Amino acid sequence: MSLLEVRSLRAGYGPVEVLRGIDFHVDEGEVVVILGANGSGKTTTLRALSGMVETSGEVVFDGRSIAGARPEQVAQAGVAHVPQGRGTVTDLTVEENLRLGAYTRRDKEVGTDLERWYEMFPRLAERRQQQAGGMSGGEQQMLAIARAMMARPRLVLLDEPSLGLAPLITQGLFRTLGDMNRDLGTSMLVVEQNATLALAIATRGYVLETGEIVVEGTATELAGNDDVRKAYLGI
Amino acid sequence: MAERARRQRLIVGTVVGLAILGYLLWFPQQQAPADVRLWTTAIYFGIAAMGLNLLTGYNGQVSIGHGAFFGIGAYTTAILVNDHGWSLLATIPVAAALAFVVGVAVGIPALRVKGLYLALVTLGLAVVFPDLTKKFVRGVGGTNLVRVPSASLRPPEWMPGGLQPDQWGFYLALTISLALLGGVWLIVRGRFGRALIAVRDHEAAATTVGVDLARTKVLAFALSALYAGVAGALSVQVTGIANAEKIGTFNLSILFLVAVVIGGTATVFGPLIGGFLVVMIQEQTTDFVADPPFLSGFLSGKEVLSPAIFGIMLIVLMYFLPDGIVGGFRRLLRRILTRRQPAEPLGASVAP
Ligand SMILES: Nc1ncnc2c1ncn2[C@@H]1O[C@H](COP(=O)(O)OP(=O)(O)O)[C@@H](O)[C@H]1O
Ligand SMILES: [Mg+2]
Numbered sequence: 001m002s003l004l005e006v007r008s009l010r011a012g013y014g015p016v017e018v019l020r021g022i023d024f025h026v027d028e029g030e031v032v033v034i035l036g037a038n039g040s041g042k043t044t045t046l047r048a049l050s051g052m053v054e055t056s057g058e059v060v061f062d063g064r065s066i067a068g069a070r071p072e073q074v075a076q077a078g079v080a081h082v083p084q085g086r087g088t089v090t091d092l093t094v095e096e097n098l099r100l101g102a103y104t105r106r107d108k109e110v111g112t113d114l115e116r117w118y119e120m121f122p123r124l125a126e127r128r129q130q131q132a133g134g135m136s137g138g139e140q141q142m143l144a145i146a147r148a149m150m151a152r153p154r155l156v157l158l159d160e161p162s163l164g165l166a167p168l169i170t171q172g173l174f175r176t177l178g179d180m181n182r183d184l185g186t187s188m189l190v191v192e193q194n195a196t197l198a199l200a201i202a203t204r205g206y207v208l209e210t211g212e213i214v215v216e217g218t219a220t221e222l223a224g225n226d227d228v229r230k231a232y233l234g235i
Numbered sequence: 236m237a238e239r240a241r242r243q244r245l246i247v248g249t250v251v252g253l254a255i256l257g258y259l260l261w262f263p264q265q266q267a268p269a270d271v272r273l274w275t276t277a278i279y280f281g282i283a284a285m286g287l288n289l290l291t292g293y294n295g296q297v298s299i300g301h302g303a304f305f306g307i308g309a310y311t312t313a314i315l316v317n318d319h320g321w322s323l324l325a326t327i328p329v330a331a332a333l334a335f336v337v338g339v340a341v342g343i344p345a346l347r348v349k350g351l352y353l354a355l356v357t358l359g360l361a362v363v364f365p366d367l368t369k370k371f372v373r374g375v376g377g378t379n380l381v382r383v384p385s386a387s388l389r390p391p392e393w394m395p396g397g398l399q400p401d402q403w404g405f406y407l408a409l410t411i412s413l414a415l416l417g418g419v420w421l422i423v424r425g426r427f428g429r430a431l432i433a434v435r436d437h438e439a440a441a442t443t444v445g446v447d448l449a450r451t452k453v454l455a456f457a458l459s460a461l462y463a464g465v466a467g468a469l470s471v472q473v474t475g476i477a478n479a480e481k482i483g484t485f486n487l488s489i490l491f492l493v494a495v496v497i498g499g500t501a502t503v504f505g506p507l508i509g510g511f512l513v514v515m516i517q518e519q520t521t522d523f524v525a526d527p528p529f530l531s532g533f534l535s536g537k538e539v540l541s542p543a544i545f546g547i548m549l550i551v552l553m554y555f556l557p558d559g560i561v562g563g564f565r566r567l568l569r570r571i572l573t574r575r576q577p578a579e580p581l582g583a584s585v586a587p
Contacts, residue, residue, distance in 0.1 A: 050443060075445035087440035089433045091501075100429045104445035151444065 001063065003028045003187050004049075004155055009057035011048035018044040020211040021057065026155060026189050031181050033198040033219070034191045035232050036208035042191035043084050045208070046157045049189075050074050050081045062154065076104050080153035084160050086144040090133025094124050097132050097143055101150030110150070117146040120176065138169040145173075149180065155187045162194040170194065174201055195232035199223050207232075240572060259409055263402040271401040272473050273518060278408040279469040281510030283487075284494035285412075285419050286462020291492065292500035293423060294455040295435030297350070300357030302487030303364035304334045304460040306479045308467025310372060313381040313477035323387055327411070327468045334464020335457045342456030346449055361488045365479040380478045388472060404472040411469065412507065415462060420503050422458075431455055432501075463491070490517075497552055499559025508560050512552075520544040 002025040011019040018041045026032045036042045048055045051071045059067040066074055075081070080101075088097055098117065102110045118125035121142045127135060132143055141161055148156050161177070162170040178201035181188055191208075192198040199205060205222045207215040215225060222228050263271045283305055290296050308330040315321040315329065341360060348356055365379070374381040390403035398406070422428045430451050433441035442448055471477055490513050498509020556563035 052439065052442075071439075071442035072445045072447045075443055081443040083439060083443060087437055087443065089429075089436045089440060091436050092429060092432055096429050096432075099426075100433055100441075101444055103426065103430065147444070 002026060003030075003062060004189070005058070005060040006049070007058040009045070009048055009055060009059065011044050011053050011055040013053065018211050019048060022208070022211070022213045024206050024213065024216070026187050027203075029181070029185045029187055030203040031177075031188045031190065031201050033195075033202040033205040034189070034208050035193070035195050035198070035205060035222070035228065036191065037193065037231070039210075040208045041211040042208060043159055044211075046081060046083075046159050046189070046191060049079065049157060075151065078151075078154040079157065080148035080151045080155070081157045082144045082148045082159060082161065084163065086137075086140045088132040088140045088143050088147070090131065092132055093129050094132055094135075094143060095128040097147050098124075098150050101147035104151055113150055113152070117149060120180075121146055137164050138166070138173070141165060141173060142176075145177070149186070153186065155189065158188060158190045160192055161190065162192060162197065170197060174198070177201055193232070195222075195228065243572075244568075263405045268399065268401040271405050273514065275401070275405045275408045275469070275473050277511040277514040278405070278412050278507075279466040279473070279510075280490070280494055280514050281507035282408075282412050282415055282469070283463045283466035283491045284498065284506035284510040285415060286459040286466075287491045288495045288498075288500065288502075288506040289419065289422065289431070289462070290455050290459035292495055292502070292506075293428065293431040293435065294452065296345075296452065296455065297354045297492075298357040298456075298459070299354050299485075299488045299492060300360035301459065301463045301491050302484035303360045304338060304463035305467035305470070305487055305491075306364050306368065306477070306484055307334050307337055307460075308464030309470050309477035310368065310381065310467075310479075311464070312468040312471045313383050314372070316383045316387045316471070317381055322391060323383070323468075323472055324391060324407070327465060330464045330468035331461045334467070335461040338457035338460025339453055341460070342453040345456060346452055357488075358485070361485045362481065365481050365484050368479045380476055382476045383471060385475060388475060400472075404469070407472060408469045411465060415465065416503070416507065423503060427451075427454070493549060497549065497556075497559055499561030502559065502561040505559050505561040512560070516548055517545055520548065
């Protein structure tokens, strides 16, 4: 069975329906990407999984239904969310942000994990006592990702990690995401407009258009699909 | 480099802290009872402000009704002492617990509102509270004023060496304020403190890391109420009474908030300093109007002007120290430290 199984998921804002019944799944250890243009409903999809918007449909995580659960319950179940715009707490230091990420944990290994993420992101180690608000966009994105990983999640939801970052930084970031998935086996669901980089680390992918999934397949299939190439790879 | 600066700060902080503590321990031995009572008042204002700072400074919920929780603490203590013969000391935990419970009860419906609306709801609390006491409290001559016997203000038997009631009150308030200061310090550096700040700055981010918004906000509300309740209980030791009037309860609520802001919001020590300043400035402006050092006779008898002078002094203070006393002190310290130390090398590393 899949780690995350989503069936006929609908979601919206008040009377406006954004997701019109989508089905997808993420298997243990996979990186799955959802591609889609601006406004197609990518952010809403992740918000629906995290319990931040009204939904209907089935969401089963690790064999348990999390449909309609509140965001903190979803987090406690083992799903971490790196929101669009990063969501770092600007008045906390880098280290406090990371410790905040471990909010749901009660074990004694938080310190060990801190060091691990400092090793992975030396930039954060240099700035541990600095307020997160003073950092560049790339550094804040690293912090947001490291903070999500501090929860030791089984699944990480990433909302357009490339947004607003310089191409070189984005490349480094995706390489790190690939490493994390390979080394720790953490499953990831990434929504992106930057298809090239996302498909490079993904196992499978879906294409979302105005709230419906129109194409699905392996990363290689998607990269070879003509429509996908035209719309998202700019070829 | 950063390590050395931190050690320096720790040493300076310890020395300054011990010096202040030494002075405070010596203070009541030397001063007139009225001055000791004034300083005790400053300390319990600081306690109420410390609690309000947890709510408003760290958690971003503005309350202009904490005079009511102060009143709950004061009435709990005064009634238990006067009507039930408790020792004043023993009433303090009860006052704290009751304020906490009422804080939970008010905090839960307050979850529905934010910002200005929350301020208005808490204002309602300050307005309703005096009416409730008038309805339910049977004090002196049927009023809502409860007076405790002066014998109850004496130190307990087990206290050493002939302390006067005012000296006892001072040491009691000082001890409790230090314990509660330690409480704030532990809270803001720990898991709950990070949650408070995350909820204030970014609710969505807080919930996605697993913070329960409702529980965090209600607990912040209740803790701040507890601090105000303890302050109210201590006020009985100083004034010998519990009382609540419309203007008085509202005024207290505002003064607590003012103390937080001028001391430094979301700082550990700021509210204590702010509480001290609010009490002292108020005292000075009242004295000043009653007995002006210059303009002889021009201001005397115009006590109505003292709030205006108080207000002007606050505005001047906030103009020069927009981030409060502690914020201003930090900037000063940083300027001194950076002048003495060579700048750290920049940009030595590359993003992964
Ligand atoms: N808070 C909101 N309230 C109402 N409509 C929204 C809100 N957020 C997004 N939408 C609408 O939902 C649709 C999908 O948005 P979103 O999920 O953010 O798309 P994407 O992340 O793919 O750019 C858009 O038409 C957008 O206007
Ligand atoms: Mg989006």
